[in-house]
Amino acid sequence: MMVGAKSPSASRVFHASRRSRAPGTFWTAAMAPAMLTALYAIFVYAPDERVMGAVQKVFYFHVASAWNGILAFLVMFIASVGYLLSRRPGWDELAFASAEVGEVFTTVTLLTGPLWGKVAWNIWWDWDPRLTTTLVLWTVYGVYLVARHYAGTEVTPGQGDGQDASRAAVQAAVIGIIGFADIPILLMSIKWWRSVHPVLLQGAKMNIAPPMAWTLGISVAAFTLLYVGLLGLRLRLERARREVRRLLAAGLAGKGVGR
Amino acid sequence: MKYLAGLLTITWKDITAEFRTKEMSTSMGIFALLVMVVFGFALRPGAEETVAVFPGFAWIGFFFAGLLGLSRSFVSEKMNGAMTGLMLAPVDRSVIYFGKVAGNLLFMFVVEAVSFPLYIVLFDVPAPQRPGSLALVAFLGTLGFVAVGTFLAALAANTRTSELLLPILLFPLAVPLVIAVVSMTRAALTGDFTDTASWWRMLVVYDAVFLVVPWLLFEYLLES
Numbered sequence: 001m002m003v004g005a006k007s008p009s010a011s012r013v014f015h016a017s018r019r020s021r022a023p024g025t026f027w028t029a030a031m032a033p034a035m036l037t038a039l040y041a042i043f044v045y046a047p048d049e050r051v052m053g054a055v056q057k058v059f060y061f062h063v064a065s066a067w068n069g070i071l072a073f074l075v076m077f078i079a080s081v082g083y084l085l086s087r088r089p090g091w092d093e094l095a096f097a098s099a100e101v102g103e104v105f106t107t108v109t110l111l112t113g114p115l116w117g118k119v120a121w122n123i124w125w126d127w128d129p130r131l132t133t134t135l136v137l138w139t140v141y142g143v144y145l146v147a148r149h150y151a152g153t154e155v156t157p158g159q160g161d162g163q164d165a166s167r168a169a170v171q172a173a174v175i176g177i178i179g180f181a182d183i184p185i186l187l188m189s190i191k192w193w194r195s196v197h198p199v200l201l202q203g204a205k206m207n208i209a210p211p212m213a214w215t216l217g218i219s220v221a222a223f224t225l226l227y228v229g230l231l232g233l234r235l236r237l238e239r240a241r242r243e244v245r246r247l248l249a250a251g252l253a254g255k256g257v258g259r
Numbered sequence: 260m261k262y263l264a265g266l267l268t269i270t271w272k273d274i275t276a277e278f279r280t281k282e283m284s285t286s287m288g289i290f291a292l293l294v295m296v297v298f299g300f301a302l303r304p305g306a307e308e309t310v311a312v313f314p315g316f317a318w319i320g321f322f323f324a325g326l327l328g329l330s331r332s333f334v335s336e337k338m339n340g341a342m343t344g345l346m347l348a349p350v351d352r353s354v355i356y357f358g359k360v361a362g363n364l365l366f367m368f369v370v371e372a373v374s375f376p377l378y379i380v381l382f383d384v385p386a387p388q389r390p391g392s393l394a395l396v397a398f399l400g401t402l403g404f405v406a407v408g409t410f411l412a413a414l415a416a417n418t419r420t421s422e423l424l425l426p427i428l429l430f431p432l433a434v435p436l437v438i439a440v441v442s443m444t445r446a447a448l449t450g451d452f453t454d455t456a457s458w459w460r461m462l463v464v465y466d467a468v469f470l471v472v473p474w475l476l477f478e479y480l481l482e483s
Binding site for chain 1: 424
């Protein structure tokens with residue numbers, strides 16, 4: 001396909017994505033000081049843990065990533081429901097973007113956990129309810145992303161190997177919803193399964209020293225900003241893709257690109 | 260009443276097709292047996308540790324065999340436009356789903372009923388202490404697996420790589436079910452039911468959730 005020949009439309013795509021409301025530069029600017037503050041708090045302000053020393057500092061990354069992994073999952077679920085009800089492509093793009101960013105945060109959670117676990121429990125992994133639930137969360141995200149890749153690529157006679165965008169979106173939304181349904185069932189089990197995982201909140205009381213609690217708060221806030229920022233960048237990319245698809249379709253149909 | 264009649268018609272159609280081709284029953288049955296032969300080489304029959312892991316291995320055998328049947332469940336309907344015919348039937352769309360669930364449930368029960376006694380003999384495991392509870396556990400476990408599996412089979416059938424997609428969709432979602440059903444099977448085999456109330460609850464909740472959610476979403480799969 002001669003995409004290069006349509007340079008005016010290419011610049012139009014660029015500007016279209018520029019004009020979109022998705023947070024980009026602003027969030028990047030807000031994120032940098034937030035992340036630096038979080039790093040300062042983690043490595044300078046927060047005291048070393050009495051028994052484990054510096055290893056315990058991985059906890060601030062671990063909890064902040066875990067929180068964002070769950071937040072992203074919730075956003076994916078809500079966006080999937082939103083898509084099925086309204087059929088607006090924006091919801092579908094939000095679900096996709098959130099799943100991708102959420103998978104990254106969940107990966108960080110799963111990687112930082114064993115670093116701490118090896119020191120605290122002397123094992124990398126334990127089939128604890130929380131660990132199992134996080135692993136299942138990670139696989140559900142993975143399944144969503146893989147299925148998304150294959151969805152809507154059925155070979156139908158006459159249509160060729162068509163990537164039917166709306167069909168892919170419906171299938172992805174369905175997987176997003178049914179995958180979400182799995183997690184509450186697993187969470188039920190946390191109550192009655194023996195657990196070695198530390199509990200942060202007991203009632204309204206935090207189980208850690210106040211400077212550590214402050215550091216955790218700053219780090220969770222910074223990571224949440226990071227989540228929103230990455231989500232925005234990812235959304236902007238999806239919108240640009242949709243615009244390219246539209247322009248290509250319009251170009252192929254011979255209608256010209258102008259509107 | 261019309262709902263139930265439609266459901267049974269679809270189930271009956273699947274049973275008739277199965278009687279004529281014997282595709283699923285033979286492949287599922289032979290596969291369930293072969294899995295056990297492989298495990299038989301991997302484990303020492305009659306040993307204490309074999310008895311301890313037996314419930315898990317038995318369910319791996321059933322689930323893998325069930326997966327074979329599930330993956331054919333909707334792919335076979337794609338041939339000759341049979342799916343279009345089903346969708347044109349003057350019944351609610353969810354009837355198709357529940358009809359298929361009933362059919363797949365029946366096929367899996369037959370495979371389990373034939374292979375489970377064989378498993379017990381081949382692994383030299385003590386006979387079940389509570390056969391009634393074991394049957395109930397097998398029913399709830401298979402129902403949950405088939406409920407979520409049939410739905411995902413319908414989803415995967417609409418993609419180019421349905422045989423690849425179904426297992427990777429199904430197994431992560433089946434994790435809570437596997438945990439509960441294996442613990443319950445162990446209890447039913449040994450007759451020791453202490454601390455199992457929560458696993459019963461988990462099985463029932465899983466079955467309920469994965470019958471209701473597909474019921475709500477099945478229509479969206481078919482339209483696409």
